[in-house]
Amino acid sequence: GAGVSQSPSNKVTEKGKDVELRCDPISGHTALYWYRQRLGQGLEFLIYFQGNSAPDKSGLPSDRFSAERTGESVSTLTIQRTQQEDSAVYLCASSSTGLAGTGEYFGPGTRLTVT
């Protein structure tokens, strides 16, 4: 596809269950980031991948959160033992440069609801 895609678009899960969110970046984009937006809040940085460099995980809120990306392909964000405060829209973005505002493209997001 032409843009960043994310799946699923919506996910409702019970507290304590694990969830996996997927991001398909634009082909050839070396940079990929995950953000989340909780209700009434701004977008919150979670993790950043750039090529084969070690990812910047400084935004992950707890060790229940992890993300993987193989090369310049798909990324998955995994949340273990979900809590109600994990409910948010999870946004993925990719960029050919990694420089903010020069061509990063956001996906439509995955709306996660933890009941």
Add this chain to the structure above:
Amino acid sequence: DQQVKQNSPSLSVQEGRISILNCDYTNSMFDYFLWYKKYPAEGPTFLISISSIKDKNEDGRFTVFLNKSAKHLSLHIVPSQPGDSAVYFCAASLGAGGTSYGKLTFGQGTILTVHP
């Protein structure tokens, strides 16, 4: 601790008039600022940016102003059009040399409605 704040959750403007969206920040180390626009069910899209070495950047109908001493930036849209109706986010980064890799701190967003 909200380092970037948009204190107006919403703004309503008549078509053809000026829209002014405001943003305040607390971290004096931020040196690159951006505005994004978001339509429902879509991801944010980049609109305009400004480096901390400047106080104004203009792109067509969009102008961003930066007041470093006040830690305040604003986005002016003139003339406003109904298609501008969206959520607008300001964002800031700790980049160097006026650029930044993609780790951004966002405000909460302001819903702009432009009435025909």
